[in-house]
Amino acid sequence: MKRLVTTFLFLVISMVMLYPAAAQQPAPTPPAQDEEILKQAGQTAAEALEQGKNAQSVVSNADNAVNTTNNLLQIVVGALAIGGILLVLIGILGFRALFSTLREMRGDLEKTRRELDEMLTGVRDNAKDVREQSDRAVQALAYMQLGEQQLDRGNHKGALQLYEQAHQLDSANQATSYFLGELYVENNQIEKGIEYLQKALTSAYAPAEAAIGRALVMQAAQTKDTYAQDILYAQAERRFLKALQIDPTALDMHSKPVQSALADLYQMQGRLDKAQEHRETARKITPKNA
Numbered sequence: 001m002k003r004l005v006t007t008f009l010f011l012v013i014s015m016v017m018l019y020p021a022a023a024q025q026p027a028p029t030p031p032a033q034d035e036e037i038l039k040q041a042g043q044t045a046a047e048a049l050e051q052g053k054n055a056q057s058v059v060s061n062a063d064n065a066v067n068t069t070n071n072l073l074q075i076v077v078g079a080l081a082i083g084g085i086l087l088v089l090i091g092i093l094g095f096r097a098l099f100s101t102l103r104e105m106r107g108d109l110e111k112t113r114r115e116l117d118e119m120l121t122g123v124r125d126n127a128k129d130v131r132e133q134s135d136r137a138v139q140a141l142a143y144m145q146l147g148e149q150q151l152d153r154g155n156h157k158g159a160l161q162l163y164e165q166a167h168q169l170d171s172a173n174q175a176t177s178y179f180l181g182e183l184y185v186e187n188n189q190i191e192k193g194i195e196y197l198q199k200a201l202t203s204a205y206a207p208a209e210a211a212i213g214r215a216l217v218m219q220a221a222q223t224k225d226t227y228a229q230d231i232l233y234a235q236a237e238r239r240f241l242k243a244l245q246i247d248p249t250a251l252d253m254h255s256k257p258v259q260s261a262l263a264d265l266y267q268m269q270g271r272l273d274k275a276q277e278h279r280e281t282a283r284k285i286t287p288k289n290a
Contacts, residue, residue, distance in 0.1 A: 140170035206250035213239030
């Protein structure tokens with residue numbers, strides 16, 4: 001159709017261009033009827049030219065529309081293709097992410113299960129240890145009670161054996177270490193006695209502090225070096241004073257006031273005023289054992 005319109009326009013233009021040349025040649029004057037026909041023919045040609053321009057414009061617009069449509073179709077097809085690829089990629093990646101998440105969750109569950117198993121095992125072991133420790137503590141307490149009975153009867157050797165058994169069952173017992181230390185010091189095993197008394201000082205314990213003081217006084221009595229004696233007496237005094245700072249009414253294993261032990265130390269050093277002061281305090285605590 002575009003070619004047909006172009007040919008028609010070419011013919012009309014040729015006729016228009018030839019018409020002036022023909023007019024220059026002498027010709028007979030046409031009759032009025034011929035002039036009218038020529039006039040109509042000119043109008044028809046002009047209308048045809050205008051219609052040809054319109055037709056060409058329509059054809060051009062149609063071509064542009066077709067081209068635009070084709071371009072749009074190509075864009076849509078390309079977009080659909082890209083969208084399809086994206087959907088496939090999203091699907092693949094989504095599946096992989098889901099698979100990875102599930103695998104991580106499974107790993108976390110297995111880790112949690114192992115931790116719970118370890119926790120339960122630890123709880124069982126701790127419960128077993130606590131039960132065994134409780135049983136040992138009960139048995140140790142029984143030996144300590146028997147040892148105390150032997151002390152009351154004056155059987156220090158039998159008491160020592162019982163406290164040793166109690167200590168083997170419950171070495172962390174402060175009282176057991178204290179009584180063993182006192183008994184070893186009385187048995188003249190001073191170094192060993194001090195070792196057990198030090199174990200009894202896991203917390204502030206006045207009787208153990210005072211017992212170490214008495215052990216130091218015994219060591220001072222066994223040395224001939226006066227300088228060493230003075231050092232040991234000074235150390236013993238600090239122990240007695242510390243014991244009284246913890247508990248001014250503290251008693252030793254034989255229910256004798258620590259005030260009396262300090263008074264005896266001052267008596268040996270010739271510090272008679274201080275000795276008398278602490279002895280009077282001791283009588284107020286236990287009138288019979290001062």
